[in-house]
Amino acid sequence: MPLRAGDPAELGRYELVGRLGEGGMGTVYLGRGPDGRLVAIKMVRNEFAHEAEFRNRFRSEVNRAQQVPPFSTAEVLDADPDHEPPYLVVEFVDGPSLAAEVKEKGPLTGAALHGVAVGIATALTAIHGAGVIHRDLKPGNVLFARGGIKVIDFGIARAFEATSQHTRTDQMVGTVAYMAPERYDPVGGRPVTAAADIFAWGAVVAFAATGRTPFAADSAAATAMRILTQEPDLTGLPESLTGVVARALAKDPDDRPTARELLDLLLSGDTHRTVAAATVAVPTVAGGPGTVVAARPRFGRRAAVLVTVLAVLVAAGAGIGIRYLSRGSGQVSGTGPLPSAGVPSAAQPSVTPSMTAEQKTQAILRGTRKTLIHVDEIDRDLAMESHYTDLKVGDGTGAKSEFALIPAGVEFMIRYLSDPETPEPCLGIKFNPAGAARVVTAECYATEGTLFRASKTGETDDKGRPTYWISNESYGVLQWSPDSKAFYVEVLGDAPPAASFSFVDRGPLPSPSTGG
Structure with missing residues (x-):
């Protein structure tokens, strides 16, 4: 991605030539060193950079990360904890992530799957051998490179998580679906050890083999609860990996193998014999072939921990420091159109005059009512006339709005009710590599470009309706440009969204069209 206005042109002795991504810790740039070599540079967010304690921890963790042998990992090349802001330079791996490969081509099988399992285990052996814990192992941090697997983004997460200002539960570094049970109770329970990475390895391998995470649920809070209280669903995992993955996903960190033991198990090819010797049972249970359970955990988790997890994830929306990966969980299929929404069912009651603005909005979000989508900052409504291809604004009258x-x-498609006699189009995102992505009409298929999410702003509009930011997981936040009079989608990073939306009830939905 190109650099944006406000991005630095250089960091230290490195020229910045583009963006690779961004997350809770900072922005990752594509850079060029003095020798012309391309590198990946992680620039730390300002909120962390201004703390002396953080800089000291960052320096210590970088020194450890530089001791990690570079086989199966992205080599740490350079860092400047004293720069304003601090940054870390690592080897640039020009290859797709495991998340992208599974999304594009489907789950891995056979030698490819086993190679990924071995490659990640090899990387963890090197990382743990240097006294480093990854803390955020996930499919997006596993890259396919020339010569094999490369694990990235290890070695500095502890500096972010351990700094005094960022030890609140809502600032944990990690991705919910791959976080070990002990990660949710670091104070009252056991300290986080390298065993947390082994748990993440099991979840990542299960995702690579099935296209979903083993504790997948409809929300971050529900996923965390499953991790804490339920056994993994390993349906679809090949028998050759089921036993070792089940052991890696044990609730008690003491029941998991070390990275070296994990690698030995995989290379020996006799995982079932070794697991049995370790008294880790993997019986088949009711619920389908391949559904397994690991040994009954001995790691005690109090009910208070469950309450804390729920409160934090619901309040934070899993968006502050923790990211919930809904994609790849098996919740949405992209192989065909979703059925048209019909009239409200008994389980989804109609709106009545006595209902609050919040209750009406929830009925709309459940897909049981027509709606205007109001742009609060400009007091106008979304509109899509039949001869338009781009999303416009209107005055809220007629079917065009x-x-x-x-x-x-946990997501939704936005269907335009233009003409009951024809198949209704949905809103979709048209990617533009040279600038912001546009919002256009698209067929109503559940794809990366047609799925949106509504996040509460905590405010209400002038009619008392709750307001939301609307976003797409891959392309960013829905925005309005007063200059071009058009809507666009953009990844904002730390900047707050400039547009918020409220949903205005417009009555019951029409009968489903034949083409929807």
Whole structure:
């Protein structure tokens, strides 16, 4: 991605030539060193950089990371903890992530799957051997490179998580679906050790083999609860990996193998014999072939921990420091159109005059009512006339401004109710490599470009309706440009969204069209 206005042109002796991504810790740039070599540079966010304690921890963790042998990992090349802001330079790996490969081509099988399992275990052996804990192992941090697997983004997470200002539970570094049970109770329970990475390895390998995480649920809070209280669903995992993955996902960190033991198990090819010797049972249970349970955990987790996890994840929306990966969980299929939304069912009651603005909005979000989507900052409404291809604004009159939300797991598609006699189009994102992505009409298929999410702003509009930011997981936040008079989608990083939306009830949905 190109650099944005406000991005630095250089960091230290490195020229910045583009963006690779961003996350809770900072922005990752594509850079060029004095010798012309391309590198990946992680620039730390300002909120962390201004703390002396953080800089000291960052320096210590970088020194450890530089001791990690570079086989199966992205080599740490350089760092400047004293720069304003601090940054870390690592080897640039020009290859797709495991997350992208599974999303594009489907789950891995055979030698490819086993190679990924061995490659990640090899990387963890090197990382743990240097006294480093990764803390955020996930499919997005596993890259396919020339010569094999490369694990990235290890070695500095502890500096972020351990700094005094960032030890609140809502600032944990990690991704919910791959976090070990002990990560949710670091104070009252056991300290986080390298065993947390082994748990993440098990979840990542299960995802690579099945396209979903073993504790997948409809929300971050529900996923965390499953991790803490339920056994993994390993349906679809090949028998050759089921035993060792089940052991890696044990609730008690003491029941998990070390990285070296994990690698030995994989290379020996006799995982079932070794697991049995370790008294880790993996019986088949009711619920389908391949559904397994690990040994009954001895690691005690009090009910208070569950309450804390729920409160934090619900309040934070899993968006502060913790990211919930809904994609790849098996919740949404992209192989065909979703059915048209019909009239409200008994389980989804109609709106009545006595209902609050919040209750009406929830009925709309469940896909049971027509809606205007109001842009609060400009006091106008979304509109899509039949001859337009781009999303516009209107005055809220006529069918051109009426939409219906089609729920798809924790996300939804936005269907335009243009003409009951024709198949209704949905809103979709048209990617533009040279600038912001546009919002256009698209067929109503659940794809990366048609799925949106609504996040509460905590505010209400002038009618008392709750307001939301609307975003797409891959392309960013829905925004309005007063200059071009058009909507666009953009990844904002730390900047707050400039547009918020409220949902205005417009009555019951029409009968489903034949083409929807």
